Amino acid sequence: MTCPRLEEPEPQYDGLVPAPVCLIVNPSAGGGKAGRVAQEVERALREHGLEVGRVDTRDLSHARELAEEGARAGETVVVLSGDGMIGVVADVLRHFPGALLGVLPGGRGNDLARVLGIPQDPVAACAVIADGVPRAMDLGEVGGCAEVEQKAEPVQLGTAQAVAHGQAFVGIASAGFDSVANRIANEAPASLGNFVYAYGALRALASWRPARFEIELDPPGERLSFTAYTVGACNSKTYGGGMRAAPDAMLDDGLLEVVVLESIGKLAFLTKILPKVFKGTHVELPSVHVFRAAEVEISADRPFTMYADGDPIGELPVRVRAVHGAVSVLVPAGETVRDSAFSSPPLPSPAAVDGAAAPVAESTESSTDR
Numbered sequence: 452m453t454c455p456r457l458e459e460p461e462p463q464y465d466g467l468v469p470a471p472v473c474l475i476v477n478p479s480a481g482g483g484k485a486g487r488v489a490q491e492v493e494r495a496l497r498e499h500g501l502e503v504g505r506v507d508t509r510d511l512s513h514a515r516e517l518a519e520e521g522a523r524a525g526e527t528v529v530v531l532s533g534d535g536m537i538g539v540v541a542d543v544l545r546h547f548p549g550a551l552l553g554v555l556p557g558g559r560g561n562d563l564a565r566v567l568g569i570p571q572d573p574v575a576a577c578a579v580i581a582d583g584v585p586r587a588m589d590l591g592e593v594g595g596c597a598e599v600e601q602k603a604e605p606v607q608l609g610t611a612q613a614v615a616h617g618q619a620f621v622g623i624a625s626a627g628f629d630s631v632a633n634r635i636a637n638e639a640p641a642s643l644g645n646f647v648y649a650y651g652a653l654r655a656l657a658s659w660r661p662a663r664f665e666i667e668l669d670p671p672g673e674r675l676s677f678t679a680y681t682v683g684a685c686n687s688k689t690y691g692g693g694m695r696a697a698p699d700a701m702l703d704d705g706l707l708e709v710v711v712l713e714s715i716g717k718l719a720f721l722t723k724i725l726p727k728v729f730k731g732t733h734v735e736l737p738s739v740h741v742f743r744a745a746e747v748e749i750s751a752d753r754p755f756t757m758y759a760d761g762d763p764i765g766e767l768p769v770r771v772r773a774v775h776g777a778v779s780v781l782v783p784a785g786e787t788v789r790d791s792a793f794s795s796p797p798l799p800s801p802a803a804v805d806g807a808a809a810p811v812a813e814s815t816e817s818s819t820d821r
Contacts, residue, residue, distance in 0.1 A: 470551070471502040472580065473521030475514055475540060477532035477557065478507045485531050485557030488573050492531055492555060495574045499581035508532075511539050518543040522550040527781070529580055531573060533558020534622055534760035541590055542619035545777040552780045553580045559647060560692040560761060563621050566702070566792050567782045583781035586793055588702045590619040590777040591686035593757060593765045619774065620759035623690040623697065625683035626749060626767055627662055628712075631655035633758040648691035656721065661714040663752040668709065668744040670770070675711075677740070680720065682749050683710040684771040688731070688792065690760070697741070698731030703793045705775035709742040710734070746772035 474493060478486030489505065496503045504526075508514045514530075518540040521528040528544060530537045530553070537554055544550040555573045556564040570576045594617035636651030643650055665676045685697035685708040697708040712724065715738050727733035734741050749757075750768035757765045 469501060469581070470525060470527045471504065472496055472553070473517065473524070473526040473528050474503055474505040475517050475521075475528065475530050475532070475536075476505060476507045477514070477530075477536045480532040480536065480557045481559050485533075485573075488557070489531060492573050492577060495577040496529075496580060499577055501581055508536070511536065514539055515543050519547075522547040525549075527551045527553050527580065529553035529555060531555040531557040534560060534563050535762040537563055538590075538620040538622070538760045538762075541588075541621055541778045541780075545590060545619060545774065550778065551585055552778055553583075554780060555580070558761075560690065562689040562692065562760075563687065565693060566687050566689055567780065568792075569783065579781055579783050582784055584784045585779040586703070586782050587776040587795075588621075588778055588780045589686055589705060590621060590774045591624055591684060591707060591759065591771055592617045592619050592774050593624055593684075593759060593769055593771050594618060617770075618759075618764050619777065620686065620764060622687040622760045623683050623685045624757055624759035624764060624771055625681050625690075625696075626755040626757040626769075627664065627682055627751065628652075628655055628659055628680040629683065630755045630758060631659065633761060633763075634756070637761065648694070652691075652725065656717055659717070662755070664711070665750050666709060666711070666742075667748040668742055669746050670748050672744070675742075677711050678714045680712040680714060681710075682712075684708075684747055684749070685710055686773060694728045695731030696728060698734060699741070699791075701792060701794050703776065703795050705773050706743045706745055707747060707771065707773045709744055709747050711740040711742075713738040713740065746770065 474496065476485055476489045478489065493503055493505050506517050508517065514536055518528050522544055528540060528550065530540050541552055544552055554564050554567065554569055555576050556569065556571050557573055561571060564571065564576065569579050632651040632655040635654045636647045639647045639650055661678050663676065664679050664682050665674060666682060667674045683696055685700045687702055688697050688700045689695050697710055700708040724733050733739050748768065748770045755767045756763045757767060757769055
C-alpha cells in the first residue's frame with residue numbers, strides 16, 4: 452500500500468499538479484530530532500500545496516518497502532532522516548526509472564543536504580521539495596558484482612536484495628581509522644550532537660595503530676599499497692557533519708575520489724590533518740593522496756568494517772564503484788546550488804515536461820509480492 456493520507460480538501464493550483472509526496476520519517480534520526488519536527492514538516496509541505504502521506508519507519512527494511520511502494524505509485528519519495536537512510540532509499544529508487552528523491556535534513560551530519568545546497572532547517576527545506584529542480588545524481592555502491600551492469604540481472608527489492616547488486620550510498624565510504632571512529636560515534640550519546648564526530652575521532656586516535664592497505668584502481672588496474680589511517684571512496688565531498696574529505700568530488704561525473712591518508716604521527720594527525728579537513732585543504736599535504744576511478748578495490752592487513760554515510764556497509768576486502776546518474780534528486784532552483792557539486796546543468800523541471808503526476812515505469816528489477 453502507498454503512504455496513507457489524511458482526508459483534506461484538495462488544494463487548488465493555478466498551474467500544474469505536482470506529484471504526491473511519500474514522506475518517510477526516521478523518528479530516531481538526529482537523536483530524535485526528525486521525529487520531533489515531523490509534524491511541522493508535514494504541515495509545511497501541505498502549505499506548499501503538496502499532497503502528503505507520512506509514514507514513520509520501523510527500521511531500514513521498512514524504509515525500503517515504503518520507498519518501493521512510493522516509487523511504484525509515482526510519488527515523490529521524500530526522506531526526513533540522516534544520510535544513512537537517505538542512501539538506503541536511494542538504493543531502492545535507482546531501480547525505478549523516473550523516480551524522484553527529496554531530501555530533508557533530519558540527522559546529525561546531514562552532509563548530502565549541505566552539498567546540495569538544501570537548507571539545514573528541515574522546515575525551510577520543504578520549499579525545495581515544492582519548487583526545486585531534479586538533477587541526476589551518482590551513487591556509490593559497495594560490494595556489487597563488477598562484471599554486470601546495473602540493470603543486467605534481476606534482483607529482488609525490499610528486504611531481499613540479491614548479491615548481483617551491492618548496497619548503494621550517497622556520500623563517502625571509508626575504512627580503517629574511520630571504521631573505529633564511526634563505531635564510537637554511533638555508540639555515543641545523542642546529546643553530543645555534531646560534536647559526536649570529533650569525539651569519535653579523538654577516542655579512536657588514542658588506541659589507533661597503523662594498518663597496511665592495498666587499493667586497485669579500475670580493476671584490473673594499477674595496484675598501490677600504503678601504510679595509512681584511512682582509505683575513502685568518495686561519491687560526494689563531505690562527511691562527518693561538514694568535513695570536506697574530498698573537496699573536488701562531483702555528484703554527476705561517474706567517478707569516485709579515492710582518498711588515502713598515509714600514516715603520520717598522532718600529534719601531526721591531530722594538529723595538521725584534522726583542522727584542515729573541515730576546509731578541504733588537507734588534500735594539499737604530502738601525506739594525503741587523491742586518485743580518481745570509476746571503481747576501486749580496497750583490502751587491508753587486518754579486518755575492518757567499511758562505513759558509508761555513518762552506517763556499516765561491508766567488510767574489507769570490498770569493491771566500490773560509482774553508479775553514474777543512478778537517481779534523480781530535488782535541489783534548489785537558481786544559483787544557490789553552484790557549489791561545483793554537479794558538473795552538468797539541471798534536468799528540465801518536471802512541470803515543463805508533463806503537467807500531471809503519473810506512475811513511474813516499473814522497476815527494471817523483479818520484485819516479489821508482499
